[in-house]
Amino acid sequence: MKHYCILFSVLCTNLGFSQIPNGYYNNATGNGYVLKTQLYNIINQQNDQGYSAIDGFFRNYDLDNYYENNNTILDIYSENPEGQDPxxxxxxxxxxxxxSFEGDCYNKEHIIPKSVFNENSPxxxxxxHLLPTDGRVNxxxxxxPMGRVDNNNLASQSGISNPTQNGSKLGDNLNSGYSSGYSGTVFEPINEFKGDIARIHFYFATRYQNQVPNWSSYAMFNGTIDQVFNTAFLxxxxxxxxxDPVSQKEIDRNNAIYYEHQGNRNPFVDHPEYVNAIWNTEEDTQAPTEPSNLVASNPTANSIDLNWNAATDNVxxxxxxxxxxxxxxSNVNTTSTTIIGLSPETNFCFTVVAIDSSNNSSAPSNEACETTTNGSTGxxxxxxxxxxxxxxxxxxxALEISNFSGATINLSNYELKLSSNGSSTWNSYSYSFPNNASIENTEVYVIMHGSATVCTDVEDDLNNSITEFNGNDAVGLFKNGVLIDILGSLGDDSDYAKNITLVRNTDVVAxxxxxxxNEWTIYDxxxxxxDLGSHTQTLDISQNKNPEIKFYPNPLTGNTVYVDVLEKVDLEIYDLTGKKVFNYSLNPGTNLLPINSLSSGIYIIQLHNISKSWTRKIIKP
Structure with a gap:
């Protein structure tokens, strides 16, 4: 790691984005089976790619970038989330x-068996509801049907162990407790993927709600358009x-199906609370347990990280x-977050309260306190x-990452993601930093391809996946799942940096x-x-102050926003997927922007002239 030369300090805020399309669920306003029908109307317009296209989808999007991170097929019947796969x-x-045996090959499994719908399209x-799975286990x-196996009544079949090598099993359903009401043969996946399987079933019951009454011979279905499932299986x-909460794997796969394959989404991955809003409508008055082990850490001059153990809830x-x-x-749906915009050299104390789908609140977590740094170095x-x-x-x-925070930063909450060839999702590779890796204040962290032959004395880590870029691939830096910096543009396959080196300009502070x-110096x-392995930042504060820009009202109250500027600038509006939806030229003075064409949501506004650019956020209700 190398030291920087630093002269001045400036604070800047970064904005991340979600990949659920803006306004996609605007019409999902009901409850119970009304909500289910509203979701059906949203997701039923899929672009059927056919059964033969699934093989290619598996090769690109069902890869293990989450456990071993080795780009093999992620098979729920062989994955061992706690150790080495068999x-x-x-x-x-x-x-x-x-x-003939487990491990021979993988094929395509319909989670709802294809015999149920007579192999009909779509x-x-x-x-x-198609997953790549071990052929023998499939x-x-x-x-x-899927169910809860009674370990005292396992099925026997030649050529395979039961349970299988990763613990999946086949046998009589355990006719007691939450699984009471059915005693026939069922298959049970391991705990790691039970939530995935459940949300696939809820998707299928919603997407095909008008057809499932015809499939009542399947043990899981009750022949109705509303509940769909027999009570035991529900x-x-x-x-x-x-x-088993929604995983990053499910989120990434849902995005890939929507953006890269068939154009519809599983709403129960995007909004897991919809499940209980539809199928578990009894009034819930039981509060969640309180979050535990709240820890405040990684203070900078203006931010503190928070991490805690998840709460639990009956619903x-x-x-x-x-x-x-x-x-x-603020409100978050993860068990970690970063609090920004804090004052330097100040002690802050935090607590966390869990909220369930009935808006019941837990008792507060333990209090965690931390003091922001003074920012005098860096x-x-x-x-x-x-x-x-x-x-x-x-x-x-190679990629180089810089720390100007004023304090050492532990990298456990950070990751890099790669999106290849103009893909609109982060679906190619992800990179997690080594355990206990950190960047001291005024230093850098360099990741190089393992077969690089130049400047090999400055790397901090070697990784052949995240460096598999070719000048038209977007690379994102994420903190706690939020995008905080990007190279290239998601969904754009133009060559922005092919066979060149980019070095961040010295007047860029975040x-x-x-x-x-325009924030980069290009070396052809x-x-x-x-310069790899070191970075110089020489800032003139006057150059980095925002011009007198004022947006009002914000949040918006209608279809017009006013923008006051002191100099002529160009304005572009992006939605949270990074797509440009509006552009305009502003003259000095008050400018009126008609934005009636924008749907409700959060938008990023970028303003720029020849030498400078600025970013703002607006909210349209």
């Missing part, structure tokens, strides 16, 4: 084919959904309220950002969720890396 499948090479090719499961699915959580100094600060910026990018010949590729090539000579 075997792995290579995309394409290990597609079935014939099989159910046959619907990616939301055959072992057969057409049996109770099992609700239990699994509530005990389902929808999020956590964060309290700062006893007053409500610029006291809000967070890390990219400071150099090398896309050279062959494997000469990252941004919108890429601006291939394999330029003289």
């Amino acid at each position: 075997y792995n499948f290579t995309p394409l090479n290990d597609e079935c084919g014939n099989y 159910m046959q090719g619907d990616a939301h 055959g072992f499961r057969g057409n049996f 109770n099992i699915l609700l239990e699994w959904h509530n005990l 389902g959580l929808i999020g956590y309220n964060i309290y700062k100094e006893g007053s409500f600060h 610029t006291g910026n809000a967070d890390l950002f990219f400071s150099e990018y090398m896309e050279g010949s062959s494997y000469n590729k 990252g941004s969720s919108i890429f601006d090539i 000579d291939t394999n330029t890396c003289d």
